[in-house]
Amino acid sequence: MAHADFPLHRPELLESLCRGDMLLDQAMSSDRRRFRRGDEIIQTGVASDTVFRLVSGWVARSRVLQDGRRSIIMMFLPRDLFGVKTFLLTEQPDSIECLADAVVLAIKHDQLRQLFETEPSVALRIAFQLGEDERRMHNYIIGLGRASAEERIATMLIETHGRLVKAGICANGSYSLPLTQQDIGDLVGLTVVHVNRVLRRLNADGLVSFTRGMVQISDIAALYKKAEPILDAYERAQPEFGGGDSAPSHPS
Amino acid sequence: MAHADFPLHRPELLESLCRGDMLLDQAMSSDRRRFRRGDEIIQTGVASDTVFRLVSGWVARSRVLQDGRRSIIMMFLPRDLFGVKTFLLTEQPDSIECLADAVVLAIKHDQLRQLFETEPSVALRIAFQLGEDERRMHNYIIGLGRASAEERIATMLIETHGRLVKAGICANGSYSLPLTQQDIGDLVGLTVVHVNRVLRRLNADGLVSFTRGMVQISDIAALYKKAEPILDAYERAQPEFGGGDSAPSHPS
DNA sequence: CGTCGGCTTGAGGGAAATCAAACGATGTGG
């Protein structure tokens, strides 16, 4: 794994971070599990003693209210750790749900605790994950609280793109996003109907096409412009417009 | 400080948690600072090497977008730690702002790191803070994404009440909330005008009165009922209706 | 071939935003 996977954060920690990442991978490699769309990896209200790492597929933290309203709190992408919160909370307020067939690695709490007591770099890797999750959540809160439907969807598409590029999964502005429009609505706080209309409009305007779980960003500059007010400094610093094929350049 | 301050989380950690809390207090007690409404304790885009603990007053994490839209990401209440994220991120995406005159304790990164390398209980206390922040943010995301204006405001009032009761600052359903209605709007993702209307309606219906920075919950059961769908299991488990004056009873 | 889940589109309604203005407190300077 390249150093570039953890960009822009306190550079003096980078080496340790990568080491922790690797050690964690090793320690988890023996417990590999598969899930299918719809599976609950961690259930609401049930205690869990396991921490996971996504290898491939799509997994999200979500909650369904009594009256059926559903909310996707955050998406996990390959290489992300999830379920770390189970360390502190006995009862999980929300569930971790599989949105598209996924492969994950798993490790038990006690084993993990042992590991990071002897290996500070593993603790750092976990702290880094928590920090990233937190940063992203701050952005979601701002988006949900203050952004229009169009801004939310544009932001979601740009943010996902950026994360996938970092993870080395996406190249030329096109990526697989195997969510239903309902899922997207639950993620950005809109109804399916409205998600569809916005998506359709973006498509008509030649910015993005989204069909059959595939996103194709045609005009990333224009899409980026819509998302920009909602992005934070870290997301602005790295829009590798189109991925590895051309030299990344900083906007603004 | 009582054990009851960290309720409901993995009980086997409680003792260590309290110890960490106390040690942290000791270590920070030498650097005490004051801020006034409007001060920026941590500025957007500026590196910080300090972690804070709120003693009294009101402090929030907030961000202002280029076009002036403002968003309050989360509120800190007395005893909370904040600025922990500066450990990992060099550049702060948002600012920590003082909303009502506050007293805080401060500690430098290197000193804190030293402390929790020798004292695991301090690391635990910090992890606990991060976990609590995260849990609360999940709830905000759900509220912002899926709740009506009334639900958001009711939830905010109930949540704040619950936290203040836990901190021992609030007794009989009445507490000081020295925010402007604009602040509240930025916190729950509404405009001032609409916040005012909802507040007014809740008041007319005899649920809450909010005047001059004082909240008086008159009908906590009814208010709770409005907030309930948005609360998580932890917040539901501890509505000490009205505090010490009457026997606390569980709703529903 | 029929059913089902997800997408698409239209029509209409409603919750919250926007625009606008008045009001009340608080503070400040003449």
Added chain:
DNA sequence: CCACATCGTTTGATTTCCCTCAAGCCGACG
């Protein structure tokens, strides 16, 4: 002490963004 400015609250009128309801469509699958 009063005139005046400022800041926050309150209320009304109007607009708009998004939701709700409803129905048709398409592709996947048994």
